[in-house]
Amino acid sequence: MYYFIVNPNSRSGKGALIWKGLEGILNERNVEYKTFFTEYRGHAVLLSESITSYAAPETPVTLIAVGGDGTIQEVLSGVRDLSYITFGYIPTGSGNDFCRGMKLPAEPGEALDLILSGCRPHPMDVPVLTCGTGSSHFAISCGIGFDAGVCHEVSVTPMKKVLNRIGLGKLVYLFVALKQLLFLKPSPMTLVMDDDNVQQFSKVYFTAVMNQKYEGGGFKFCPNASPSDGYLDVIVVDSLSKPKVLCCLPTAFFGKHTIFHGIHIFRCKKIDIHSDLALPVHKDGESAGILKEFSVSIGAAQVRMIS
The missing domain is CATH 2.60.200.40 (Tumour Suppressor Smad4)
Incomplete structure (x- = not known):
C-alpha cells in the first residue's frame, strides 16, 4: 500500500492537474494506494502523523510526498518514528533542491516510475530544528x-x-x-x-x-x-x-x-x-x-x- 500526501496548490495550482495524470497511471497499473490532499499550511504534518501513527516493524508504511520542498518538510515532521517509514517524493513544486541533492527525477512521471520500480531504498538523515x-x-x-x-x-x-x-x-x-x-x-x-x-x-x-x-x-x-x-x-x-x-x-x-x-x-x-x-x-x-x-x-x- 502506498500513501500519497498531495499538495494540490503546488506550482501555483498545477499540482492538482499533475496528480490527476499520475493517478491515471496508478489506476492503469492496478496499484493499491490511498490519497490525502493538503488543505492549508501545516496540514501535511497532521496527515502524516495520522497515517504513520501505527507504523511498526511488522507494519511499515510507504509514504509519498507530492508537492514542493516545503511539503517534504511537513510530511517528515509528522512522522513520530522514521525507522518504520519508506519515503518517496514526487516533485510538483518550483524549487526542486531536494531532487538536485538526492539525484531524483525532476519529472513527476519519472519520479513515480522510480517509486513503483521496487528499487532498494537508501538511508537518509533527517535533521531536527x-x-x-x-x-x-x-x-x-x-x-x-x-x-x-x-x-x-x-x-x-x-x-x-x-x-x-x-x-x-x-x-x-x-x-x-x-x-x-x-x-x-x-x-x-x-x-x-x-x-x-x-x-x-x-x-x-x-x-x-x-x-x-x-x-x-x-x-x-x-x-x-x-x-x-x-x-x-x-x-x-x-x-x-x-x-x-x-x-x-x-x-x-x-x-x-x-x-x-x-x-x-x-x-x-x-x-x-x-x-x-x-x-x-x-x-x-x-x-x-x-x-x-x-x-x-x-x-x-x-x-x-x-x-
Whole structure:
C-alpha cells in the first residue's frame, strides 16, 4: 500500500492537474494506494502523523510526498518514528533542491516510475530544528538571515504566481534576493557546535545548516554535504561588503564561492545558533519565524528513501 500526501496548490495550482495524470497511471497499473490532499499550511504534518501513527516493524508504511520542498518538510515532521517509514517524493513544486541533492527525477512521471520500480531504498538523515519548546524535521536545509528573508518574502509575493504561470518562477528569487541584500543589516552571531566548538562572527549575512548540497533554487552552498553521512554542513557568510556578496552569489551555483574570504564552512552533529538581532529563519524554504536563537541536530533515526 502506498500513501500519497498531495499538495494540490503546488506550482501555483498545477499540482492538482499533475496528480490527476499520475493517478491515471496508478489506476492503469492496478496499484493499491490511498490519497490525502493538503488543505492549508501545516496540514501535511497532521496527515502524516495520522497515517504513520501505527507504523511498526511488522507494519511499515510507504509514504509519498507530492508537492514542493516545503511539503517534504511537513510530511517528515509528522512522522513520530522514521525507522518504520519508506519515503518517496514526487516533485510538483518550483524549487526542486531536494531532487538536485538526492539525484531524483525532476519529472513527476519519472519520479513515480522510480517509486513503483521496487528499487532498494537508501538511508537518509533527517535533521531536527528546535525553537524553544517546539521542534520539526527538515530534509534540505534551515537557515537564518539573508537566505531565510528571501524565502519569507518569496512565499508571500504575488509575483511568484505570475512568473510560475509563464515558466519563469525562478526569477522571483533573483528579484527578492537583490531587494533583501539591499536592506539587510548583518548581525553578530555565535555558533556552538557539538557543545565545545565556539565560533563568533561580527557581521553575518546568513548562516545555513545543510543536509543537502543545494538550497534556494540551485545554490550549491555546501559542496561536500551528504544526506547520509550523519553530519550537518554549515555555511556562514560574514564580514563581506554587499557588492562582494553580490559577486559571490553567482559562483555558489557551481560551488566555487568557498574560495572567498568571509565564507566559512563547518561540519558537526549538533549546532546552537545565537544572533544579536531577531532575524527570519527558514526550514526547507518555509518560514520558521523571526528568531534570535535555535538549535539543529541530526535525528536519532534515518529514513529509508526511495532514490
